[in-house]
Amino acid sequence: MVLTLKDIYAGYGGADILRGVSLTVEQGSLTCIVGPNGAGKSTVLRTISGVIRPRRGLVQFGGVTINGFSPRRILEMGILQVPQERSLFPQLTVQENVRLGGFILKDTRLVERRLGAVMERFPLVKERAKELAGSLSGGQQKLVEFARCFMLDPKLILLDEPSMGLDPQTFKQVFAMVREIHAEGVTVLMVEQNTKSGLEIATHGVVMEGGMVRLDGPSQDVLHHPRIGQLFLGGTLTMAK
């Protein structure tokens, strides 16, 4: 199932933030979007997950046009988003949080079965099942957010800066998890602040700036592009016309 964005214009009610974004996420790829703060990376993910609706353009998944779908219908298509900000419910337990990942499922037996499987797979969820999600560290919460995705049957996971604010130890753990999810055959579209680490584990790279895609291709090509060095230095990447 290929995801394609065609000439997307989107924003938050004011001026457009995305100004003609087109990109393709191949099935089975681990695509990494990099770019400076405010480039519109998160906005791209929010457009795909249906939290915001594009003003113009098309989002297609496996040939189906999905822009305009409710977040729920997009979940039903197998597209899940782990947002940049925390997305657990701090006053619910870890187990309740994970179970709610299956909120859209009607079959309660299936929900319990999947919950059991997630607990087996993620020891953290099992160990801290009865604790309030808000009492976990930032990194642990991120891992529980990943675990929650497996209450559904994800085909495409959208990860927005999963490593943000993590210590080096947890950073490694989170990245290992991203690789593992990808190795299982789930397509991953990730936004990463850490350009180098992000592109190194990715198969494809996309560079965004000012609400547009400036560069994309196999991640090695993007990583070794002559102008990409400026990004590592925290600068911008204004491509020559």
Add this chain to the structure above:
Amino acid sequence: MSLLLDGIISGILTGGVYALMASGLTLVFGVLEIINVAQGSLIVAGAFLSYALLTYLHINIFLGLILTMPFMFLVGYVVDRVFVRRLRVDRVMMSIMVTYGVALVIDGILTMIFSTSYVHLQTAALNQSFPLAGMRVPMIYVYVFLMSVVFLLALYALLYRTTFGQALRATAQNRNAARLIGIDVDQMSSITFGICAALAAAGGMGYGAISSFHPNSQFDLISRVLVIIVLGGMGNIGGALVASLLMLVIEDVVSTVWLPNWSTLIFFIVLAMTLALRPQGLFGSKEARQQ
């Protein structure tokens, strides 16, 4: 000593119905992140509905809730659907304006139909009383208190014992995350507003059974109920419950032991003192809300 006890008993008995009136408001704040200043007029509307059923159709005020609560649920649902849901930016400020508008409309309709004289829900139970700690407690106070307890328990069961309730609490804790797991946040909000209005119908009936009211009673009610939910910690239902009992006991003790005129003022004095010491209210936690 016995005056003090009287104040405490009557404070607890009336505190129950205030807790009921406040619970809906604090629930709406928690889930929708808006302040519904129409709550006072929804309560008065509920009281007048019970009054109309009682006066014209001779329907018992407690039985009448079977009609008034679903009706008020619909009113609340529609108010959210038509007015509140549209607010996307600056929701708190805008919601105050919009719901104040709703309050004025309800106020106008009630004034037109019922004029502005004070009425009271007269029941047979009103004339019965029993002795307790040296005073006579009217039975209606006990009935209204028990009704409030029943509805608060039902609300608790809905929130903490059902999947729907869990989804509602999840929405209150993190709206965006709720959306991302497929919860229809807009629908949840409308239902919450409906529940708030239905609780106002029951609360209004209880209020009208123990005190007289007219359309303008909404101003007094909304200020008291707002004090209660701020004191209890915005969005915290348990907090609203404790704050209701506390405030009504303090008010009734002040009015029986000291001077009735002081009793309303004491409401705001306690609020000011509490907020000076704990800006998040007695049971509010800043961190949880900001998450």
